[in-house]
Amino acid sequence: xxxxxxxxxxxxxxxxxxxxxxxxxxxxxxxxxxxxxxxxxxxxxxxxxxxxxxxxxxxxxxxxxxxxxxxxxxxxxxxxxxxxxxxxxxxxxxxxxxxxxxxxxxxxxxxxxxxxxxxxxxxxxxxxxxxxxxxxxxxxxxxxxxxxxxxxxxxxxxxxxxxxxxxxxxxxxxxxxxxxxxxxxxxxxxxxxxxxxxxxxxxxxxxxxxxxxxxxxxxxxxxxxxxxxxxxxxxxxxxxxxxxxxxxxxxxxxxxxxxxxxxxxxxxxxxxxxxxxxxxxxxxxxxxxxxxxxxxxxxxxxxxxxxxxxxxxxxxxxxxxxxxxxxxxxxxxxxxxxxxxxxxxxxxxxxxxxxxxxxxxxxxxxxxxxxxxxxxxxxxxxxxxxxxxxxxxxxxxxxxxxxxxxxxxxxxxxxxxxxxxxxxxxxxxxxxxxxxxxxxxxxxxxxxxxxxxxxxxxxxxxxxxxxxxxxxxxxxxxxxxxxxxxxxxxxxxxxxxxxx
Numbered sequence: 001x002x003x004x005x006x007x008x009x010x011x012x013x014x015x016x017x018x019x020x021x022x023x024x025x026x027x028x029x030x031x032x033x034x035x036x037x038x039x040x041x042x043x044x045x046x047x048x049x050x051x052x053x054x055x056x057x058x059x060x061x062x063x064x065x066x067x068x069x070x071x072x073x074x075x076x077x078x079x080x081x082x083x084x085x086x087x088x089x090x091x092x093x094x095x096x097x098x099x100x101x102x103x104x105x106x107x108x109x110x111x112x113x114x115x116x117x118x119x120x121x122x123x124x125x126x127x128x129x130x131x132x133x134x135x136x137x138x139x140x141x142x143x144x145x146x147x148x149x150x151x152x153x154x155x156x157x158x159x160x161x162x163x164x165x166x167x168x169x170x171x172x173x174x175x176x177x178x179x180x181x182x183x184x185x186x187x188x189x190x191x192x193x194x195x196x197x198x199x200x201x202x203x204x205x206x207x208x209x210x211x212x213x214x215x216x217x218x219x220x221x222x223x224x225x226x227x228x229x230x231x232x233x234x235x236x237x238x239x240x241x242x243x244x245x246x247x248x249x250x251x252x253x254x255x256x257x258x259x260x261x262x263x264x265x266x267x268x269x270x271x272x273x274x275x276x277x278x279x280x281x282x283x284x285x286x287x288x289x290x291x292x293x294x295x296x297x298x299x300x301x302x303x304x305x306x307x308x309x310x311x312x313x314x315x316x317x318x319x320x321x322x323x324x325x326x327x328x329x330x331x332x333x334x335x336x337x338x339x340x341x342x343x344x345x346x347x348x349x350x351x352x353x354x355x356x357x358x359x360x361x362x363x364x365x366x367x368x369x370x371x372x373x374x375x376x377x378x379x380x381x382x383x384x385x386x387x388x389x390x391x392x393x394x395x396x397x398x399x400x401x402x403x404x405x406x407x408x409x410x411x412x413x414x415x416x417x418x419x420x421x422x423x424x425x426x427x428x429x430x431x432x433x434x435x436x437x438x439x440x441x442x443x444x445x446x447x448x449x450x451x452x453x454x455x456x457x458x459x460x461x462x463x464x465x466x467x468x469x470x471x472x473x474x475x476x477x478x479x480x481x482x483x484x485x486x487x488x489x490x491x492x493x494x495x496x497x498x499x500x
Contacts, residue, residue, distance in 0.1 A: 017164045018273070025168050026266065027332055029184065032175040035336055039255030040119055041181035042246060042262040044126045058088050062145035070149060076214050083213035085142055093139045100131040110251060119255065126185045133189040136196060143199040146209055155202055159195050167191055237374075237381040244385060245400040248392045256336075261397040263333050264343035271317060271348050275310050275355035300427040303359055304434055308488070310356040311435055316475050318348055319446040323453050323471065327464055339397055346401035347408075354412035356435070360420055372419060380411025441482035445475050 030038055062085045069077035107124055115123065147156045171187045203209040246265070249257040289298060321328070325341045333340065364370045384407035391399030421428035449471045456467060480492060 032179045035259050036255050037181045039259030043250040043258045059141050059145050067149040079210050079212040080214040082211040093135050126182050129185050140196050143203045146203050237377050252393045253396050257396050260337050260339050263337050263340040267344045268347050296425040304431050306359040307356045314352050315442045323449045343397050343401040346405045350405040350409040376411050380407045383407045438483040445478045
């Protein structure tokens with residue numbers, strides 16, 4: 001099996017591990033450090049996450065240009081691009097430290113209304129440690145790019161797998177002695193430094209990488225900067241969507257509200273991973289269709305086909321969460337997190353529109369029309385920010401969730417659907433007609449599942465597990481017989497025969 005296939009398999013493994021570890025990890029953290037300390041940990045983590053994007057897209061740019069020179073067997077160019085990128089990484093690291101220290105000196109002013117003196121003291125210590133973690137990561141990010149360019153995915157993805165498995169064990173070991181949020185940050189930093197050293201060793205000892213400055217190329221620098229900043233821009237808006245609400249809640253509500261929102265965040269981020277895992281493999285095929293100037297009807301057919309499969313999977317999770325979500329959160333996180341149920345629903349339902357259409361993003365990239373998506377994403381992020389502040393002040397996490405859900409519904413839903421239909425030529429009315437037909441049987445399944453759950457006795461974990469299994473079987477049978485078309489049934493039958 002080649003490195004690419006291994007990389008794909010390990011990526012899927014890491015998605016599964018991330019979900020499983022995350023759901024098992026949170027109750028353990030809550031047990032050891034409590035709700036307030038967990039909220040503090042999530043708040044500082046959300047704040048420091050902004051610094052992780054301060055590589056300004058250099059990683060993507062290094063991978064592309066290093067790979068280009070590698071393909072041309074231009075050893076001098078490979079050495080030179082790494083040397084030039086180190087200047088960029090050095091500047092990014094210094095800038096992150098400068099901004100970080102400015103934030104550090106203002107932490108008291110930002111959070112004094114919502115934190116105790118003890119929480120503020122621990123927040124300052126944790127912020128400095130995580131800032132060091134980010135600085136070390138940024139300054140050595142070039143080595144990750146080099147390994148990626150050499151397609152050594154077994155090592156690269158394998159390290160990520162090791163991190164996912166080792167980190168919880170290391171954290172639990174330390175928490176038994178020092179049950180604080182700061183201890184969690186120390187464990188994560190120590191493991192991160194160890195993995196960075198492993199990547200550096202691999203680059204120099206196994207790949208025999210040389211970093212040497214040979215010449216300055218203005219045209220190369222211009223292209224390098226253009227790509228890097230475009231990636232940075234998208235990453236920045238991602239932070240607005242997925243991290244800013246927790247910062248806002250930390251300022252206006254306190255660490256308890258952040259802890260509740262973080263529980264919902266973990267659920268909807270794993271929900272998103274289910275969709276991207278399906279659509280990500282179709283970009284080469286779509287690019288080929290566009291390059292060969294195939295009729296738009298073929299792209300529309302693929303858009304609808306993949307969207308239906310994504311909808312079947314996501315609707316199972318969404319309806320299952322509507323039915324069992326309250327009990328799941330109570331068993332998983334404990335009492336005091338009831339609002340996480342509604343926060344999750346307010347986000348995943350409108351988010352589903354974007355997720356079942358993310359094959360459209362691959363179409364935009366293949367057609368080189370992705371700039372419109374970036375602009376809409378920016379405006380959607382601004383709208384989310386403008387709404388989340390007042391709603392968060394008055395309604396806490398629920399208000400922030402309403403802001404995010406509404407913003408995604410308008411931007412990623414309404415506006416992008418109009419663009420797909422009018423300017424790309426995709427058959428959006430046919431898409432929603434297909435989704436509407438499937439929704440009838442899915443809605444019926446939701447009602448049946450809700451009724452069965454309400455009238456089935458027993459609240460233990462084993463009974464809860466049996467209910468989920470039963471609903472999954474009910475959903476699968478109803479969707480198969482009532483929603484799937486002949487082609488989809490045929491594919492399901494082939495898969496079933498292969499494993500039975």
